Amino acid sequence: MVVESSNRIEETARWVGVLDAIQSLAVVALEGGWIKPEVIPDYSIEIEEGKHPVVSSFNREFVPNSVKFDRDNFIHIITGPNMSGKSTFIRQVGLLVLLSHVGSFIPATSARIGVVDAIYTRIGSADYLSKGLSTFMVEMLEVANIINNATERSLIILDEVGRGTSTYDGISIAWSLCEKVSRDIKAKTLFSTHYHELTTLEEELDGVKNYTMYVLEEKESIRFMYRVLEGKADKSYGIHVAKLVGIPEDVILRAQEILVKFESEKDIKKGLDDYSIFEEMIFPDLKENYDIMKKLEEIDIANTTPLQALNILNELKSGIKCKKNLDI
Ligand SMILES: Nc1ncnc2c1ncn2[C@@H]1O[C@H](COP(=O)(O)OP(=O)(O)OP(=O)(O)O)[C@@H](O)[C@H]1O
Numbered sequence: 299m300v301v302e303s304s305n306r307i308e309e310t311a312r313w314v315g316v317l318d319a320i321q322s323l324a325v326v327a328l329e330g331g332w333i334k335p336e337v338i339p340d341y342s343i344e345i346e347e348g349k350h351p352v353v354s355s356f357n358r359e360f361v362p363n364s365v366k367f368d369r370d371n372f373i374h375i376i377t378g379p380n381m382s383g384k385s386t387f388i389r390q391v392g393l394l395v396l397l398s399h400v401g402s403f404i405p406a407t408s409a410r411i412g413v414v415d416a417i418y419t420r421i422g423s424a425d426y427l428s429k430g431l432s433t434f435m436v437e438m439l440e441v442a443n444i445i446n447n448a449t450e451r452s453l454i455i456l457d458e459v460g461r462g463t464s465t466y467d468g469i470s471i472a473w474s475l476c477e478k479v480s481r482d483i484k485a486k487t488l489f490s491t492h493y494h495e496l497t498t499l500e501e502e503l504d505g506v507k508n509y510t511m512y513v514l515e516e517k518e519s520i521r522f523m524y525r526v527l528e529g530k531a532d533k534s535y536g537i538h539v540a541k542l543v544g545i546p547e548d549v550i551l552r553a554q555e556i557l558v559k560f561e562s563e564k565d566i567k568k569g570l571d572d573y574s575i576f577e578e579m580i581f582p583d584l585k586e587n588y589d590i591m592k593k594l595e596e597i598d599i600a601n602t603t604p605l606q607a608l609n610i611l612n613e614l615k616s617g618i619k620c621k622k623n624l625d626i
């Protein structure tokens with residue numbers, strides 16, 4: 299008898315499921331004070347004071363954020379320290395746009411949502427090691443799918459794309475991806491990243507704008523404010539976060555030492571970019587010639603007489619350990 303009615307039972311179960319989903323959306327909308335988004339046939343998307351529907355349901359202190367995409371401002375590069383709320387924010391925007399499209403209310407104060415043809419995400423929670431794919435390969439497969447299918451009407455959400463490989467490979471892939479979206483695809487895109495280099499794209503590409511998660515730097519630590527602001531982050535504070543979660547003191551202290559060293563070498567490299575003839579000669583032995591490079595960086599050429607310059611050269615040459623011959 300049950301077998302005879304199986305079609306009816308299945309059909310009824312399906313509709314009960316639909317009813318359950320719709321009434322659940324109604325309940326959370328009522329309980330959370332959600333608003334009705336305006337879904338419009340436009341390119342732009344504008345959400346005022348939106349919240350992540352799940353995280354805000356168990357975090358009473360959840361900080362709302364706004365987002366605005368239009369034709370002049372459609373790629374948002376979001377930098378900010380670890381734990382500052384980047385992933386939460388970009389997923390929140392994806393979820394609010396999705397909820398608006400299925401006819402739900404959303405947690406925000408107001409919203410005008412241009413219809414999208416798809417929401418593409420590269421978020422990186424699942425790996426497929428058991429299927430014989432490496433972490434980076436999965437990342438690239440998903441990115442390939444996005445580039446090949448996204449249109450001007452899509453929403454793309456990229457969480458730290460490129461981090462699965464070496465820093466320079468990662469930056470280059472992320473960079474060229476942004477160029478492709480800016481030039482050809484023109485999809486509305488949220489891109490969270492720790493590659494601060496990408497923030498220079500704001501000046502170079504159409505449609506790119508930088509945003510950062512606001513943090514307050516305190517004496518020994520940082521305070522997360524979870525506010526999205528225009529602009530870019532200057533540091534990652536990764537070591538602060540490592541300390542917060544209990545990585546042993548000796549590992550933290552050593553990491554700080556190494557960071558200081560890396561940063562000073564980076565500054566020297568930056569200073570030396572102005573002295574490109576020296577660069578090739580000096581860089582093979584970067585570490586050994588640390589002091590010499592520091593001196594070079596400090597030279598104020600505009601206020602150096604020819605005689606002083608010769609003396610400095612002499613001094614540098616006598617101290618240099620570079621393997622190349624510096625017969626100037
Ligand atoms: N708007 C917000 N208001 C309050 N708390 C938040 C908010 N956004 C995020 N958080 C809290 O901060 C935690 C970290 O957020 P998230 O994972 O988004 O940071 P992240 O910047 O992506 O960090 P990482 O760079 O390490 O990936 C979340 O688990 C959440 O508890």
Ligand SMILES: [Mg+2]
Pocket residue numbers: 384385386457
């Ligand atoms: Mg994140």
